[in-house]
Amino acid sequence: MIAVSVQNILKTYEKGKVRALDNISFEVEKGEIFGIIGPDGAGKSSLFRVLTTVLLPDSGIAMLDGFEVVRDFKAIRQRVGYMPGRFSLYQDLSIEENLSFFATVFNTTIEENYDLIRDIYVQIEPFRKRRAGALSGGMKQKLALCCALIHRPSVLLLDEPTTGVDAVSRKEFWEMLRRLKAHDITILVSTPYMDEASLCDRVALIQGGKILKIAPPLSIASDFEKKLYAVQSDNMFGLLTDLRAWQMSDSIFPFGEVHHLTLKDDAQLSEKEIFEYIKQKNHSKIMIKQIAATIEDVFMRLMQQG
Numbered sequence: 001m002i003a004v005s006v007q008n009i010l011k012t013y014e015k016g017k018v019r020a021l022d023n024i025s026f027e028v029e030k031g032e033i034f035g036i037i038g039p040d041g042a043g044k045s046s047l048f049r050v051l052t053t054v055l056l057p058d059s060g061i062a063m064l065d066g067f068e069v070v071r072d073f074k075a076i077r078q079r080v081g082y083m084p085g086r087f088s089l090y091q092d093l094s095i096e097e098n099l100s101f102f103a104t105v106f107n108t109t110i111e112e113n114y115d116l117i118r119d120i121y122v123q124i125e126p127f128r129k130r131r132a133g134a135l136s137g138g139m140k141q142k143l144a145l146c147c148a149l150i151h152r153p154s155v156l157l158l159d160e161p162t163t164g165v166d167a168v169s170r171k172e173f174w175e176m177l178r179r180l181k182a183h184d185i186t187i188l189v190s191t192p193y194m195d196e197a198s199l200c201d202r203v204a205l206i207q208g209g210k211i212l213k214i215a216p217p218l219s220i221a222s223d224f225e226k227k228l229y230a231v232q233s234d235n236m237f238g239l240l241t242d243l244r245a246w247q248m249s250d251s252i253f254p255f256g257e258v259h260h261l262t263l264k265d266d267a268q269l270s271e272k273e274i275f276e277y278i279k280q281k282n283h284s285k286i287m288i289k290q291i292a293a294t295i296e297d298v299f300m301r302l303m304q305q306g
Contacts (some may be wrong), residue, residue, distance in 0.1 A: 035200035091133030106151030138169030225294030
């Protein structure tokens with residue numbers, strides 16, 4: 001069953017000069033965790049604002065649970081839970097007061113839907129009298145998720161929910177999302193973190209308002225068609241410059257403590273030959289090894305091809 005359907009959605013700014021969403025289309029099945037993966041400015045927030053009926057598309061159709069975002073905006077707002085990237089709850093209200101307020105807005109109570117938020121709320125309940133503005137990043141994140149769930153939505157939209165929180169809170173947050181699947185809630189989550197893509201059922205890679213690829217995470221990584229090498233030397237900046245200038249290089253990007261290198265299709269070179277080229281450029285402490293591609297490698301290659 002299709003829970004979310006987006007067909008040829010176009011959204012522009014500055015009188016059509018900037019295309020935030022460039023005729024994008026995709027579908028999300030009920031109960032799926034669907035990731036929208038891309039850097040800042042890729043169009044993720046514009047997409048979520050369209051789906052939550054906050055922003056009108058220039059053209060195209062978007063449906064949530066069979067309701068159209070423009071015509072049926074009132075019905076959609078009763079069925080959608082939304083957590084924006086920036087903490088937007090009432091800073092002067094306590095945890096308990098914020099949650100009660102949002103329950104009242106949707107004509108429900110905390111008690112009525114407590115089973116849905118129990119696993120999340122018990123982690124912040126000892127601080128329920130504390131003002132939201134005084135909470136840590138991880139606690140704010142949990143409170144915002146509780147408020148987005150308190151009316152038991154069928155579709156949950158999370159716009160970069162882990163930005164600015166520590167690694168432990170990020171891990172806990174994704175564990176909470178996996179548990180929410182048991183309640184048959186469809187989850188769309190956007191993130192600039194490529195490592196979070198592996199935690200989704202399927203992901204859409206987005207850049208410049210365009211969908212580059214949609215597939216399960218493992219499938220995306222396995223579709224990388226070239227040999228990929230991790231290379232390293234005593235002069236990493238010089239190595240990057242030398243490999244970018246090399247006529248045999250197809251792509252070279254920094255990845256943490258190493259550079260990821262692919263060669264042109266007609267460059268049938270061994271690791272030893274790559275080593276010799278780097279050595280000729282007066283590098284030492286050279287390391288070269290073939291590695292498996294990640295989703296980030298695929299994303300960078302799709303951007304290069306695009």
